[in-house]
Amino acid sequence: MRLLRKFYKRPTLNIAKELLGKYLIRKIGNKKLVGKIVETEAYIGPKDKAAHSFGGKITKRTKTEYLIGGHIYIYLVYGMYWQLNIVTQTAEKPECVLIRALEPVFQDKILNTKLANGPGKLCQWLKFNKSFDGEDLTKSKRIWLEKGEKIKKSQIICAKRIGIDYAGPYWSKKHWRFYIKDNLFVSKK
DNA sequence: TGTCCGATATCCT
DNA sequence: GGATATCGGACAT
Numbered sequence: 001m002r003l004l005r006k007f008y009k010r011p012t013l014n015i016a017k018e019l020l021g022k023y024l025i026r027k028i029g030n031k032k033l034v035g036k037i038v039e040t041e042a043y044i045g046p047k048d049k050a051a052h053s054f055g056g057k058i059t060k061r062t063k064t065e066y067l068i069g070g071h072i073y074i075y076l077v078y079g080m081y082w083q084l085n086i087v088t089q090t091a092e093k094p095e096c097v098l099i100r101a102l103e104p105v106f107q108d109k110i111l112n113t114k115l116a117n118g119p120g121k122l123c124q125w126l127k128f129n130k131s132f133d134g135e136d137l138t139k140s141k142r143i144w145l146e147k148g149e150k151i152k153k154s155q156i157i158c159a160k161r162i163g164i165d166y167a168g169p170y171w172s173k174k175h176w177r178f179y180i181k182d183n184l185f186v187s188k189k
Numbered sequence: 190t191g192t193c194c195g196a197t198a199t200c201c202t
Numbered sequence: 203g204g205a206t207a208t209c210g211g212a213c214a215t
Contacts, residue, residue: 041196050196061211079209081197098196120197163196187197 003145005138008069012088012095015069016042017178019086019097021151023105026126027142033126035102035116036148039179039186041161043085045094048174050167053094064134065094072135072143074128081120082128086137100162100177102126103185118187155181162188 003022008015019037026033045053045065052062052075064073065087073085073096085096102116104125116122123129126143137144158175165172179186 043196052196057212059212075196076210077195078197078207079195080207083196085196100196118197161196166195 001147005070008088009090012042012044012097015088016040016097017156020156020178020180021149023146023148024102025144025146028127034105036105037099038103038183039101041098041100042176043096043098049171050161050164065096066091070137072132072137074133082123083119084123084128101185101187113184117185151180157181
């Protein structure tokens with residue numbers, strides 16, 4: 001059962017937490033790859049100095065952040081890694097959630113904890129690129145989210161976001177990174 | 190048009 | 203712990 005629009009139009013911090021345990025489905029040809037979301041980070045522009053939409057900035061890159069919740073915002077960092085974000089809220093609120101790590105879900109029992117334990121790596125695994133920018137998760141035939149597994153509140157860890165020291169102490173110390181406790185597939189163990 | 194630099198991963202010491 | 207690969211976007215010129 002695919003997640004519907006209303007899921008994505010709620011407050012970003014709630015969504016960032018509730019995305020944990022959800023299944024990300026990626027269809028490549030007639031193969032279906034499934035990853036359980038185990039780590040996220042919230043970016044709450046325009047007030048959040050660490051967000052690309054800080055100050056209400058609209059550019060060629062950030063304009064997809066201003067779509068309504070449920071779209072994909074994807075961009076390149078360091079000249080080589082794609083970063084997959086899910087847009088939340090509405091056009092007045094350019095907010096999003098960065099997907100930082102997935103636990104691969106396979107029919108067979110191969111266990112690879114290093115396949116998608118980082119925002120760049122999960123995009124390599126699932127072959128994401130610029131063509132996914134602006135894709136609608138409620139309609140797309142090649143990527144969407146499903147209900148997945150229920151994660152208890154006591155199993156969710158809140159921590160500092162990664163790699164955003166440039167935003168200054170106030171914003172960089174906000175605990176807007178969320179991951180599943182004791183999960184082997186999160187990044188930066 | 191030019192310069193600067195990053196929401197990372199990996200290899201090196 | 204530190205260096206570095208590698209390039210498009212942002213913004214200044």
